Amino acid sequence: MASPMHQVIAQDLRERIESGELLPGDQLPTELELRSRYGAARNTVRDAVRSLMTLGLVVSRQGQGTFVARRLEPFVTTLSPGPENGLSGTEGDDAFAEARRQHRRPSASVPRVETLLATRGIADELGVPEGTAVIVRRQERYLDGQPWSLQTTAYPMELAMQGAMSLLMAQDIPGGTFAYLRDTLGVAEVGHRDLIQVRPPTDDEARFFDLADNGRVAVVSCMRTGYQDTGEGPAPFRVTCTVFPADRNEFRISSGQVPPAQPAPAEG
Amino acid sequence: MASPMHQVIAQDLRERIESGELLPGDQLPTELELRSRYGAARNTVRDAVRSLMTLGLVVSRQGQGTFVARRLEPFVTTLSPGPENGLSGTEGDDAFAEARRQHRRPSASVPRVETLLATRGIADELGVPEGTAVIVRRQERYLDGQPWSLQTTAYPMELAMQGAMSLLMAQDIPGGTFAYLRDTLGVAEVGHRDLIQVRPPTDDEARFFDLADNGRVAVVSCMRTGYQDTGEGPAPFRVTCTVFPADRNEFRISSGQVPPAQPAPAEG
DNA sequence: GCAAATTTGTTCGTATGTATT
């Protein structure tokens, strides 16, 4: 009963959206209209609309109006190994294959490569001393031309010293680094471990993914450490961090015996 | 240069927080102080502080002040099967074991049980017709007395008809439903598939997890479909949805050969 | 191409309510 006016207005608008009275893409009443409809000040209706924006239910554009948000078609990334190969869908060619299965057109920027000294976090994951030289390869990845994910992979410089010089080249490695390291050095990934975190985007990430009100849409960070077999147990040799905006990505993990394929979602 | 005043103020405060000048738990200057410090109106400094709240950097409490947010100690849930058993850490006794390994004290509410007719979503996952009778068991789960996750599992009513009557009882099933179904009906889970989504909390979820400004902190929803072996391939027999607040939970997934244990994080 | 109208964004000022100390 004692709810603040802006909450009441927000709740009312929310019900009109969720009931389907206002459809995605529809324009909400203007602030002037809402002001007279609810007998409230403009700042008050703006507070109400702002809370709907925080929920991602509406978006407003200066000079145009406020509109019911369109739901983004989620893209599903598989984090567990597929039955046919030992890979999974976050990285390289395999990510591309999964994207095409979902009828999306994947693309990626030319990799940017830098060499630096391992920070504490990277060193811990790679099992090397802090300050060890590492190669970092970065890529922006797109789906249907829209920003999809940011990927950063760190390898010990050691791998290049041993002959994997292509790691240092700022260009795609045909067939993927996975196959390249196996064929060049016999370094084969026999397992990996993912750590999934959800957090607010950095400014860079918000800019790349075009996340307007900074902080509203979270990002999912997937840090994958890849292991090779050394004869004395698995040892890490690369760590990849892939960052996805949470509002348009989902993740799938299979374990044990499950049906082979997922039924394709109904499309209009 | 042309940045709005509230953004400039927010950026300045943000830098003072991230540089360590203001430590977690410290009180920010009051709105009155900020107003005179930046020569801005109170509404303007409030806008600035609000954006820091959206980022989760500060929390404000009426009558007290605004404080730099304390980082929550993340809890790590393992989504992949462990080496010793065929389970993984989201559910039942296994979740409890994982919590204790991380030196947390887990607890859970007595299950609430209801029977209902499967909605479209549940029916699709269970591979039964829409409207089929299902048993739904719900639990609130806590870590060190703090709300941790909400778990809802749906089973076909068929399982109770075949003798698994405990599914209908609003009480814990000793040893877990996993073992119960195996021992009672020979229904053993041979695999499962997870779908992980990140979304704003519902009102119920925001209330349970005590997420203040509704919509700021996302929740991670993990929907796990469990499969049994029917001789004609795996068939689904249960679907569990576990919901975690994103600001205090992380997830780990292993695949292939990886080192057995994770080094315990350094503690102060 | 330009000017006017429309709509949201920013900023100011003020007053009162509510929770905490």
Place this chain on the structure above:
DNA sequence: CAATACATACGAACAAATTTG
């Protein structure tokens, strides 16, 4: 009860982006 601090609400003016005539 009083003081403090954030929450809610009203009103007003101008800026910036977009659409319309």
